[in-house]
Amino acid sequence: MQKTILFFLCALLGSALAGCYENDSSGPDMVDPWLRERTPLNLRLESQIGAAVITDDWRDDAHGRIRVQLVTGGISDLKRVKVVAIDLQYNATASIREGSTLDMSTGEGTFVVTAENGETRQYSVSYDPFREPLEGVYVFDPVGGILDGSAPKSSLVLVGGWDGAVVMSTVMDKSWHWGNGYTPADEEDNTVSFQLARVDETSGVSYGTTLNLPGPDGKYANYLFQNNPQKDVNAFYRIIPKGRSRWSKGDDGMIVFYAWDDTQYAEPLFKVGQLEAGSYDFWGKTVSVPHLSFYRSFPGPYDWIDNNWPDDRWFVHNIRNTFYLMKKSSDAPLEDHDELLKNEY
Incomplete structure (x- = not known):
């Protein structure tokens, strides 16, 4: 008797799930996660010391942060800080490139990364001045x-x-x-x-x-x-x-x-x-x-x-x-x- 009831419930559940979609092709579209990739592998600015610290927040997928350390005495104009290198992945593109500049005069610059599927993420770039005790x-x-x-x-x-x-x-x-x-x-x-x-x-x-x-x-x-x-x-x-x-x-x-x-x-x-x-x-x-x-x-x-x-x-x-x-x-x-x-x- 118990086996009969169990079989009936399984059949009922299967019918309910099948009724959610008219056919296999009507299920939710699955997006290749690599097509959504918008995280830079690397960012380097002029007079930068060490590697950039790049962070994303899954709770706010449209924004990210990058922190760098700069020798400010070696930069002639903080409004035009040269981008030495930016490395992306999986056909993503960015609103800056090697040789372009970022305005860091307020202490923070921004740029946008666009994934292969068109999704975007804006990155805020801030810096800490490198301290030399002699200075x-x-x-x-x-x-x-x-x-x-x-x-x-x-x-x-x-x-x-x-x-x-x-x-x-x-x-x-x-x-x-x-x-x-x-x-x-x-x-x-x-x-x-x-x-x-x-x-x-x-x-x-x-x-x-x-x-x-x-x-x-x-x-x-x-x-x-x-x-x-x-x-x-x-x-x-x-x-x-x-x-x-x-x-x-x-x-x-x-x-x-x-x-x-x-x-x-x-x-x-x-x-x-x-x-x-x-x-x-x-x-x-x-x-x-x-x-x-x-x-x-x-x-x-x-x-x-x-x-x-x-x-x-x-x-x-x-x-x-x-x-x-x-x-x-x-x-x-x-x-x-x-x-x-x-x-x-």
């Missing part, structure tokens, strides 16, 4: 004398001397060695701006531009040690180039400066390290950094010996390290950094 504005941070507490304040510290006779001082600890127009103090009112231009994704090396702008006195320091005869020590004391220059920074954190005209970053001028606030041992001397410091190192030999113990022994000869004591006033470069790069200094 920003710096000012000098003078400290009192090290050998002479009554000496004029100075931002330039040096360590030098032959083995067994190492000395640390500020350059103004012996202020009488600097003549009129030749004093390191001429640079204390300067402003320095670093701007990132691009990052090499293969090597990870950052590249950018630097401005060392004269302050209200309009001067740069000219490091000429007055000690009969006069001695030019600019090659040791100059840590940030005057006016315009270029820089690169690798994984080791060292900063390499280049002449402004060296657009290929091919011929380094010199290499500079950077220290955060703290105390550091250099040749048995404790260098105190209140905020931060840029510094240079010189390999020697430190074998210039004069038993008359002149100041030359560490100011001119046997120079081991020189330090600019500075502090950061902004994490962004000067607003008119690009405009100021057009001037000669």
